[in-house]
Amino acid sequence: MPDQTVLSLRDVTLSFGPKIIQKNISLDVRKGSIFAVMGGSGCGKSTLLKSMIGLLRPSVGEYHVGNENYWAGTDAHRTDLNHRFGVLFQSGALWSSMTIGENIALPLQMFTDLKPPVIRRLVELKLGFVGMLQAIDLYPSEISGGMRKRAGLARALALDPDILFFDEPSAGLDPITSARLDDLILNLRDGLGATIVIVSHELSSLFHIADDGIFLDAKTKIPIAHGSPRDLRDTCTDPQVHAFMHRERDDEEGNT
């Protein structure tokens, strides 16, 4: 069912105390889609992601994961729902006192009854997906930033989640690594059948991978456009969105 909605927000307002970050956010993420959260710096992209993974309770509005009301249940219920999530944090957020392999093994050890050799095999598999098998026994401090991102991605895949959240996956990566990561994300989406929510302002990669999205405005603090980045680039008439998408396009044309 291609149009099945996996995540939906209804009139959500996000705020830190009295300070409102974004209001009136409504969105639907379709199963198997790659949903982009776009907007300029400081518009609340990461905050929206935070609330979608359960780290920040919206002050107003409802959030549904599948058919379940995410914030209505108990903490334990939320933890269960969170097991459907895999999150790649902005800088990987690997646990620095553990090797890469142990990082990926930890969720498996905590939430499954699998035996150590089986876990090791799955860890190797997840690292194999992201091409990091050789780094399994290294510590996060011993690998480069791009590798840390990929290791973070492998950890996000640890429990075979069906919803993946990526916070700025290509920030700080060189264009080649970033393009490879995009391909990897597409492969994983197609292979695992996962739904992906991605926070990014890396336009080239958004045009490449995302097929739906939302554009948040920093000034008015409301979402001002919905749709895939490609469509927004080509058809959206909102000056804000146009400027955001257009500037980059100018750059690209200038460079090539």
Added chain:
Amino acid sequence: MPYLAVVARHQAPFFSNVTSSQPFHSFIESGNVRTGNAESMTDKTNTGPSSNASDSTPQWRLEDEQNATLMVLSGIWQAKTGAIPVFPKDGLPKTPGGHLSFQTSGVQAWDTGLIAFLWDLKRVAHDAGISLDMQTLPGPMRQLLELLPEAPDDPVHHKAPRTPFLEAVGRHSIASMTEVGVVSELAALTAKGAVQTILRRSRMRLSDLLANTCDAGPNALLIVGIVNFLIGAILAFVGAVELQKFAAGVYVASLVGIAMVREMAAVMTAIIMAGRTGGAYAARISTMQGNEEIDALNVFGIQPSTYLILPAVLSLIITMPFLYLYGCLIGMLGGFVVSISMLDITAAGYFHQTVTSFGIGQFIFGFVKSIVFGAFIGLTSCRIGLKAGRSAADVGIAATRAVVVGIVGVIAIDAIFAVIADVLGI
């Protein structure tokens, strides 16, 4: 070609239930058929699907065809079940140039567990020189499998080689000696920074010094007060019990006074500061180390010894003597409270006995000690912070080590002072 329409039910792995089960496809073929499932991963030949296992167990079998091998997969292949079989390393005959195709219509549900198995197969096939017919796999499986290397690089290990006992002792000794040298060098650098700051050739920000001093001084008053009060009270209790037997209860004042001034106030205050401020310095500097903040300072040419260590050490050197004096007073107050309430002594008598019991020399002795303690705690904790690794655990290790080294060091230095005092007859 024996290609079959391959449709695997593709579901959200791990959390999905099997909604329907497809009929188990059975193949009766000539030739060898190898089977495997969770219970038996044997090389036994069999002529059909093993009938004792239920439909949902992950099962595989190899069937020989005219010019290719067919891998038939069936059952539920989910990693969560823990029942994913391992493809045996010798599972495929070495027939370079051979082909292997897949038949996955019997797979009811799968997740990365199946991919783990297929990866085993891919590696074995690579070693055996057999090429996999990837087109016979459903798209998602193919895409995931194609991400995985056929011949993985050896993982980078970094196991520390086991060193023989004597060598370990030697290494340890040399490391300790080096550490002494490094700390001395750091002390020299810090002192140089101090001189340069006075000569206006280098900079230590006054605001840093002020913030550090405020933290090491006024903010520590309460805890230093409580501890010294209790120490004074305890000394008075112990002394009172014994001295009363000799009707010399008034000498409790001398006992508390001398003990606080000579030893207890300086040592207890130093121990508190080692735990409180030393640990904090080490944690802060090691966190900065992890954030590359120290590197940033170095690149700007800002000496960490002047910018970070000097205010830390200086603030302790400034505050420790005052805390010592404060500790002495509070300790005596503790002794006073206990003596007045327990013994038959007047307040004036206690006061008189206290001021006559020790001379200014004893005060100076304690004063000097507290300065040395302050410098020691500041230097070692900063050094431990600078030396720390870059992970979260390393910050904890550095903080703990700073506290331990601080406390042990303070007591050891105190012992040295005691010997010196004995020789000099103070």
